[in-house]
Amino acid sequence: xxxxxxxxxxxxxxxSGFLLDAETPVHKLLLMxxxxxxxxxxxxxxxxxxxxxxxxxxxxxxxxxxxxALLALAFGLVxxxxxxxxxxFFNRNGQEFVGLDNYVTAxxxxxxxxxxxxxxxxxxxxxxxxxxxxxxxxxxxxxxRFEKAAKALxxxxxxxxxxxxxxxxxxxxxxxxxxxxxxxxxxxILVGLGLEPYQFLVNAPWNNVFLIAVLIWIQAxxxxxxxxxxxxxxxxxxxxxxxxxxxxxxxxxxxITVPSIRPALVVVLxxxxxxxxxxxxxxxxMTGGNFGTSVVANEFYSQSFVQGNGxxxxxxxxxxxxxxxxxxxYNVRQLRLSEEIR
Amino acid sequence: xxxxxxxxxxxxxxxxxxxLALAACSGPPGSEEGAGAAGGGEAxxxxxxxxxxxxxxxxxxxxxxxxxxxxxxxxxxxxASYEEYxxxxxxxxxxxxxxxxxxxxxxxxxxGSAPDIAYIPQPGLLQRLVNDFPDAIQxxxxxxxxxxxxxxxxxxxxxxxxxxxxxxxxxxxxAKSFVWYSPAMFxxxxxxxxxxxxxxxxLSDQIVADHPDTKPWCAGIASGxxxxxxATDWLEDVVLRTAGTEVYDQWFxxxxxxxxxxxxxxxxxxxxxxxxxxYVNGGLGDVSSIANTAWDAGGFPILEGxxxxxxxxxxxxxxxxxxxEDVEIGEDGDVFAFYLPSASEEKxxxxxxxFVVSFEDRPEVNAFHTYLAxxxxxxxxxxxxxAGWVSANxxxxxxxxxxxxxxxxxxLLASDExxxxxxxxxxxxxxxxxxxxxxxxxxWLSNPSATEDEVLTFIExxxxx
Numbered sequence: 001x002x003x004x005x006x007x008x009x010x011x012x013x014x015x016s017g018f019l020l021d022a023e024t025p026v027h028k029l030l031l032m033x034x035x036x037x038x039x040x041x042x043x044x045x046x047x048x049x050x051x052x053x054x055x056x057x058x059x060x061x062x063x064x065x066x067x068x069a070l071l072a073l074a075f076g077l078v079x080x081x082x083x084x085x086x087x088x089f090f091n092r093n094g095q096e097f098v099g100l101d102n103y104v105t106a107x108x109x110x111x112x113x114x115x116x117x118x119x120x121x122x123x124x125x126x127x128x129x130x131x132x133x134x135x136x137x138x139x140x141x142x143x144x145r146f147e148k149a150a151k152a153l154x155x156x157x158x159x160x161x162x163x164x165x166x167x168x169x170x171x172x173x174x175x176x177x178x179x180x181x182x183x184x185x186x187x188x189i190l191v192g193l194g195l196e197p198y199q200f201l202v203n204a205p206w207n208n209v210f211l212i213a214v215l216i217w218i219q220a221x222x223x224x225x226x227x228x229x230x231x232x233x234x235x236x237x238x239x240x241x242x243x244x245x246x247x248x249x250x251x252x253x254x255x256i257t258v259p260s261i262r263p264a265l266v267v268v269l270x271x272x273x274x275x276x277x278x279x280x281x282x283x284x285x286m287t288g289g290n291f292g293t294s295v296v297a298n299e300f301y302s303q304s305f306v307q308g309n310g311x312x313x314x315x316x317x318x319x320x321x322x323x324x325x326x327x328x329x330y331n332v333r334q335l336r337l338s339e340e341i342r
Numbered sequence: 343x344x345x346x347x348x349x350x351x352x353x354x355x356x357x358x359x360x361x362l363a364l365a366a367c368s369g370p371p372g373s374e375e376g377a378g379a380a381g382g383g384e385a386x387x388x389x390x391x392x393x394x395x396x397x398x399x400x401x402x403x404x405x406x407x408x409x410x411x412x413x414x415x416x417x418x419x420x421x422a423s424y425e426e427y428x429x430x431x432x433x434x435x436x437x438x439x440x441x442x443x444x445x446x447x448x449x450x451x452x453x454g455s456a457p458d459i460a461y462i463p464q465p466g467l468l469q470r471l472v473n474d475f476p477d478a479i480q481x482x483x484x485x486x487x488x489x490x491x492x493x494x495x496x497x498x499x500x501x502x503x504x505x506x507x508x509x510x511x512x513x514x515x516x517a518k519s520f521v522w523y524s525p526a527m528f529x530x531x532x533x534x535x536x537x538x539x540x541x542x543x544x545l546s547d548q549i550v551a552d553h554p555d556t557k558p559w560c561a562g563i564a565s566g567x568x569x570x571x572x573a574t575d576w577l578e579d580v581v582l583r584t585a586g587t588e589v590y591d592q593w594f595x596x597x598x599x600x601x602x603x604x605x606x607x608x609x610x611x612x613x614x615x616x617x618x619x620x621y622v623n624g625g626l627g628d629v630s631s632i633a634n635t636a637w638d639a640g641g642f643p644i645l646e647g648x649x650x651x652x653x654x655x656x657x658x659x660x661x662x663x664x665x666x667e668d669v670e671i672g673e674d675g676d677v678f679a680f681y682l683p684s685a686s687e688e689k690x691x692x693x694x695x696x697f698v699v700s701f702e703d704r705p706e707v708n709a710f711h712t713y714l715a716x717x718x719x720x721x722x723x724x725x726x727x728x729a730g731w732v733s734a735n736x737x738x739x740x741x742x743x744x745x746x747x748x749x750x751x752x753x754l755l756a757s758d759e760x761x762x763x764x765x766x767x768x769x770x771x772x773x774x775x776x777x778x779x780x781x782x783x784x785x786w787l788s789n790p791s792a793t794e795d796e797v798l799t800f801i802e803x804x805x806x807x
Binding site: 092093109110111175176177178180199201202203204284288289290291292302303305306307308309 | 442445446448449470473474566567568569625630631633634776778781785789800804
């Protein structure tokens with residue numbers, strides 16, 4: 001018995017050594033050949049199996065296609081979610097059951113209330129303002145001569161990562177003493193207007209608004225792209241009819257454009273709302289959650305990983321999850337509705 | 343044994359297997375290895391100091407994984423300091439550093455991929471890790487323990503001890519009770535180095551009167567998500583001076599509440615400097631500019647003559663060269679530091695340091711850990727360090743230290759005249775020491791309406807039961 005085990009080990013070592021430690025070109029070429037042969041064999045087997053006439057039961061085909069994805073979801077999403085929910089009922093190192101204490105703390109303690117207030121502020125302001133700016137912009141540049149260039153311009157921030165955008169905006173908000181030359185754009189403008197330089201990132205609660213501006217700057221491009229496409233899809237005959245009935249300018253916008261693109265508007269609003277709820281990068285990069293600017297996602301990270309308070313972090317993650325769920329459901333339903341219309 | 347390590351050694355072993363098969367060699371794997379000093383054999387040239395570690399086992403061809411918080415230039419100096427050890431023992435040190443160490447180390451332990459050795463920067467974190475993962479961290483071996491007894495004071499041994507058992511051996515140390523200043527500016531203005539706390543305040547007032555276009559103090563506490571830590575150091579230094587070491591010990595152990603009246607008055611004393619619009623923030627703005635000035639840029643106005651004094655640790659020395667390559671540190675140089683004077687007879691010295699812990703008990707890990715606790719490493723490190731590194735290791739030869747500030751720190755750390763106390767925020771539980779204490783101090787400086795009592799009561803409220 002022991003002998004067989006040794007032999008198996010020996011051969012396994014030979015094989016894995018051959019596969020893992022290719023040093024010479026000949027060895028590497030040989031490895032490539034092995035890989036190609038393996039590929040042909042495996043693909044051939046799959047094709048052969050698929051090609052077999054209908055003897056395979058339906059459930060097996062379904063399982064073969066959906067199975068791996070379901071397994072990955074269960075392992076990578078469902079299990080961690082359940083475990084996080086479970087952990088949120090325990091103390092900082094998960095050894096002592098504390099019931100709902102973490103949740104009570106999150107809603108009762110003033111510092112966590114500030115976090116929840118900030119998150120609410122973000123969710124109210126970012127989707128509405130980003131969608132508003134995107135929509136107005138889309139209508140304004142629609143069918144003008146410079147439409148393409150104008151659209152590219154506002155879409156550009158989408159291409160920048162959130163951390164990159166945060167660093168750019170931190171430079172914009174940079175503060176220097178009035179006696180010295182300003183390095184931040186915003187304060188240079190203030191000084192140019194004869195005003196005192198302002199601590200954009202420090203003075204609460206307005207600093208939240210200046211952080212929110214960053215996400216609006218990024219998301220407005222997204223809103224504009226989707227809404228612009230929706231506007232272009234409004235049938236010409238409706239617009240024509242409305243025009244014959246005497247609708248103009250703002251009225252046209254209010255009674256024709258907006259109702260026609262309502263499904264797209266809802267999708268844009270809810271998608272941005274979900275992004276906003278999860279916002280973390282901007283806060284962490286620009287203020288680190290200091291000066292009363294922390295949001296749920298940032299506080300969750302800080303509690304879990306910096307302060308070693310696992311239970312509290314899990315509770316905050318669950319709270320975030322519970323807030324996002326209704327938005328997701330609404331978003332999916334609207335998507336389905338708009339597809340039915342089409 | 344970690345997954346990563348397992349796979350590595352399997353790969354190495356299988357590689358050897360193939361080599362043996364190809365060479366039709368029948369000897370046991372590893373027998374042909376033998377470059378450099380063979381385990382337990384005689385040492386290579388110039389390796390006499392390392393003989394004691396070579397004798398600890400068959401080190402040749404082994405690898406030790408080290409995970410630390412030390413990044414940047416200091417990381418290069420760390421790696422350079424192991425070179426002699428690696429040459430003499432044949433053991434390879436693979437160094438990995440991360441700014442996210444404090445967050446990642448627990449994750450790595452939980453996921454079963456702990457490093458062989460980690461440098462833990464806070465005794466509080468060491469306590470937490472040992473309590474949360476009692477099986478992951480190895481108690482210090484006999485050899486390490488002997489070195490710690492030989493080269494470190496009882497206080498330092500105590501900081502590396504959890505529940506009566508030694509886990510961490512001290513590595514580097516720092517001294518934080520320093521005030522950086524420009525010797526030239528002081529000389530020109532005819533100012534003396536203050537010897538008492540009252541002298542310090544009198545000097546500040548003198549500067550306000552003599553030089554109304556500058557401010558006596560400058561500071562910055564921004565440091566990413568650790569923003570606020572320099573302000574906690576300020577308060578700790580003042581607590582040591584106004585309330586004394588005894589109160590300080592009770593304070594970080596939570597034997598007295600965080601918002602004890604003595605701490606409130608210490609914070610008020612700190613506020614007489616940091617929240618005094620006449621005193622701060624030289625060349626940087628008003629009081630609230632402290633909160634979002636990067637900690638490493640907080641002292642730079644001294645070089646422009648805009649500010650006179652900046653309280654910071656000896657390791658602040660490495661920052662000056664960010665401004666100009668040729669900034670000279672020394673009593674006759676561009677900048678130097680004096681000891682933050684005390685308000686009482688006691689001469690407290692605030693400081694910190696890292697602690698080496700092992701997660702494995704393989705011979706090569708134990709040998710390297712023992713080496714790090716020894717005078718041999720301390721002197722190897724001193725030879726390759728720039729400004730800003732010292733150790734509390736009594737075997738360290740001060741002559742080897744490169745910078746005057748390091749020699750001064752070493753002198754203070756080694757002297758009986760000064761009472762060393764470890765940075766309290768590093769000793770407190772995570773939610774306070776790495777959370778509400780930073781947050782509270784940041785709020786105290788950025789929000790003019792926050793009172794001392796409010797700030798300390800907020801921190802007290804966050805102390806875990």
